[in-house]
Amino acid sequence: MAKSSSGRIIDQQKIIFALAVVLCLVFAFTLPGFATASNALSLLQAVATIGVLGIGMAIVIIGRGIDLSQIAVLVMPPAWMMYQIQAGVPMAEAAAYAGLAAIALGVLNGWLVAYVEVPAIFATLATGTLMYGTMQYLAVSNDVIPLPKRLEGFIALVQGGTFGIPNIVLFLLLVALVCWLFLRFTVWGRYVYAIGDNPMAARATGVPSRPILVLQYVISALAAFAAGVVLSASVESVNTRLFNSTMIYDVILVVVLGGVGLGGGKGSVSNVLVGTILIGIMTNGMTILNLSIEVQSLIKAGILLAAIIADSMLNPRDELTSQQGDI
Amino acid sequence: MIHSLFRAALAAGAMAGVLAAAPAMAQQSGYTDGMREQYRDALQGKKVGIVPIAMSFDIAQAYVAGLQAQADKIGYELVVRDPNWSVEQGVQAVQQLIAEKVDVIVAHPLDAQAMNRLVKKAQDEGIYWLWANIKGGPSGDVFVGADHYQVGRTKVEIAAQYCADREVKKIAMVAGPSNNQAILASAAGIKDGLLDHPELQLVAEQSAEADANKAKSISDTVLKQHPDLCAIIGQWDGEDIGIPPAVADAGLKGKVAVITSGGGSHETACAKVEDGSYHAYISHDIGAQVVALNTAIVQLLQTRPPAGEKPFAAYVNMRVITPDTVAQTHCWSVAEVGQRVY
Numbered sequence: 001m002a003k004s005s006s007g008r009i010i011d012q013q014k015i016i017f018a019l020a021v022v023l024c025l026v027f028a029f030t031l032p033g034f035a036t037a038s039n040a041l042s043l044l045q046a047v048a049t050i051g052v053l054g055i056g057m058a059i060v061i062i063g064r065g066i067d068l069s070q071i072a073v074l075v076m077p078p079a080w081m082m083y084q085i086q087a088g089v090p091m092a093e094a095a096a097y098a099g100l101a102a103i104a105l106g107v108l109n110g111w112l113v114a115y116v117e118v119p120a121i122f123a124t125l126a127t128g129t130l131m132y133g134t135m136q137y138l139a140v141s142n143d144v145i146p147l148p149k150r151l152e153g154f155i156a157l158v159q160g161g162t163f164g165i166p167n168i169v170l171f172l173l174l175v176a177l178v179c180w181l182f183l184r185f186t187v188w189g190r191y192v193y194a195i196g197d198n199p200m201a202a203r204a205t206g207v208p209s210r211p212i213l214v215l216q217y218v219i220s221a222l223a224a225f226a227a228g229v230v231l232s233a234s235v236e237s238v239n240t241r242l243f244n245s246t247m248i249y250d251v252i253l254v255v256v257l258g259g260v261g262l263g264g265g266k267g268s269v270s271n272v273l274v275g276t277i278l279i280g281i282m283t284n285g286m287t288i289l290n291l292s293i294e295v296q297s298l299i300k301a302g303i304l305l306a307a308i309i310a311d312s313m314l315n316p317r318d319e320l321t322s323q324q325g326d327i
Numbered sequence: 328m329i330h331s332l333f334r335a336a337l338a339a340g341a342m343a344g345v346l347a348a349a350p351a352m353a354q355q356s357g358y359t360d361g362m363r364e365q366y367r368d369a370l371q372g373k374k375v376g377i378v379p380i381a382m383s384f385d386i387a388q389a390y391v392a393g394l395q396a397q398a399d400k401i402g403y404e405l406v407v408r409d410p411n412w413s414v415e416q417g418v419q420a421v422q423q424l425i426a427e428k429v430d431v432i433v434a435h436p437l438d439a440q441a442m443n444r445l446v447k448k449a450q451d452e453g454i455y456w457l458w459a460n461i462k463g464g465p466s467g468d469v470f471v472g473a474d475h476y477q478v479g480r481t482k483v484e485i486a487a488q489y490c491a492d493r494e495v496k497k498i499a500m501v502a503g504p505s506n507n508q509a510i511l512a513s514a515a516g517i518k519d520g521l522l523d524h525p526e527l528q529l530v531a532e533q534s535a536e537a538d539a540n541k542a543k544s545i546s547d548t549v550l551k552q553h554p555d556l557c558a559i560i561g562q563w564d565g566e567d568i569g570i571p572p573a574v575a576d577a578g579l580k581g582k583v584a585v586i587t588s589g590g591g592s593h594e595t596a597c598a599k600v601e602d603g604s605y606h607a608y609i610s611h612d613i614g615a616q617v618v619a620l621n622t623a624i625v626q627l628l629q630t631r632p633p634a635g636e637k638p639f640a641a642y643v644n645m646r647v648i649t650p651d652t653v654a655q656t657h658c659w660s661v662a663e664v665g666q667r668v669y
Contacts, residue, residue, distance in 0.1 A: 033552045046544030143383040235539040235569040287548040293534035
């Protein structure tokens with residue numbers, strides 16, 4: 001948290017925030033219907049899932065890792081949960097089993113990275129496919145699963161609102177608050193920064209690096225699972241084909257865009273929120289402008305590239321602690 | 328001791344065989360209608376290969392269940408190769424089937440263009456090529472499927488009817504992935520349909536890239552912009568399932584017609600029209616497609632024309648499922664197709 005803005009007057013978060021404000025003003029004056037409360041809420045609603053995934057991802061990236069298995073956890077355990085509920089398993093029990101599957105994958109990721117010392121990018125790439133394949137083989141035979149009728153109450157809750165704010169946006173804010181408190185005020189949260197900043201020094205000073213690494217991946221998996229369950233209620237179905245999509249890049253986009261350095265040790269939940277909101281504003285504005293998907297991808301890619309360049313200029317590699325081969 | 332027991336058993340078995348066969352032989356009438364033997368001999372022991380998009384969704388499962396049911400009944404082999412959403416794996420699977428010299432290949436491709444080259448290769452080997460619902464460049468021997476172009480036109484007609492009484496006739500389109508030939512054909516149909524209905528104003532056309540959540544947020548945004556919208560045309564039910572929640576969110580359920588299309592299984596089609604999610608669902612009727620595919624296999628293997636000589640198409644009838652027709656419409660399930668209810 002303190003790291004990202006330490007001593008700098010202009011950091012990436014501020015640039016992105018300013019960009020978001022400028023875009024917002026431009027759209028507000030040029031696009032009729034953009035600057036309304038209801039459009040603002042629908043904009044946030046659209047990016048809530050990406051935001052929750054991004055927060056989970058940010059914790060891993062701050063600890064100098066990456067979690068490419070998130071999309072597998074986003075779709076497969078919730079899909080299995082829906083199958084169980086369809087088959088008559090009590091809802092809480094089904095959610096618990098599916099949640100345990102997600103946690104198990106988080107533990108496996110953490111174990112591979114922390115104890116077997118496999119680079120995170122390869123470990124999580126493999127475990128994501130493992131999760132997808134195993135679940136597809138054992139439990140999830142269809143890839144679009146309509147939600148069981150029994151979940152009507154839950155669907156209504158997710159699609160509903162509280163004091164005019166969509167509950168799905170409140171869900172994003174809740175996850176953000178919990179993770180912010182964790183990173184900012186708990187010892188384990190501070191350890192995540194220590195490990196990300198300088199893993200050797202952290203270990204030498206007695207930080208329990210390995211268990212903390214495992215914890216990071218478990219948090220990321222849990223965030224993905226929660227996002228998956230909420231997403232499925234929001235669109236009333238689980239679509240496991242998302243595993244084959246480029247969604248993970250969108251997640252990395254909001255994290256990096258907000259200014260969480262890929263080198264680790266830098267950034268916070270607020271960075272992710274700023275990145276998420278910018279992407280939300282852009283997507284919303286481009287939809288209102290009715291731009292084609294190709295142009296939209298081009299603009300998003302350009303912005304990601306600019307963010308990565310800004311990241312490497314504003315957060316130059318520390319020769320003492322960076323290693324070649326880090327992501 | 329054991330030896331003599333074994334002998335006794337053999338003898339008893341032979342006796343029983345003779346006794347059982349005698350009355351059966353007496354009952355044989357020697358009936359033939361002139362076709363049954365030809366039908367059986369042409370098909371028995373043959374090998375049909377199918378390469379679906381992936382075995383993890385209802386359409387492919389229904390194809391396989393229906394094709395398997397006929398193969399079991401007649402006594403030929405059905406080989407299923409599942410590329411699991413991979414274009415490359417699909418191409419490899421077909422190449423493998425050609426190398427194994429199967430008699431018929433049924434292709435239900437993710438990207439039909441990737442298969443184009445293989446059609447001729449298969450036909451050069453004397454293998455018949457059947458396209459299921461999605462057709463590439465070469466016509467192969469048979470195309471069985473929906474007339475996707477007409478499906479597109481019909482969607483516009485339905486929207487035009489629904490919007491007829493409205494003062495403002497605004498519609499939006501949520502497009503699907505553009506590498507799918509069925510979706511390209513229906514997009515062309517929609518475009519031509521809109522030329523016939525200049526009163527319809529297409530205010531947004533956005534691609535959801537097969538993602539229901541994207542379909543939802545696109546619809547959310549468009550409905551905020553145009554609360555007087557009267558219809559949203561989707562292209563594929565798998566992603567369009569995200570549109571009705573957006574309509575409900577905007578408090579416009581019953582005021583905005585959601586029009587989509589797809590395989591037409593009970594869960595994805597009839598149930599969703601019944602609960603008011605869709606105003607119209609155009610079913611590609613996979614049950615009827617399975618019947619046509621099975622008939623094509625039977626016909627080709629009996630008549631044995633040179634592969635590729637006279638390609639033909641069997642477009643199945645479109646089933647337009649609306650709240651008015653859903654009670655009389657039968658949506659299929661994989662189990663029903665497998666039990667040859669169709």
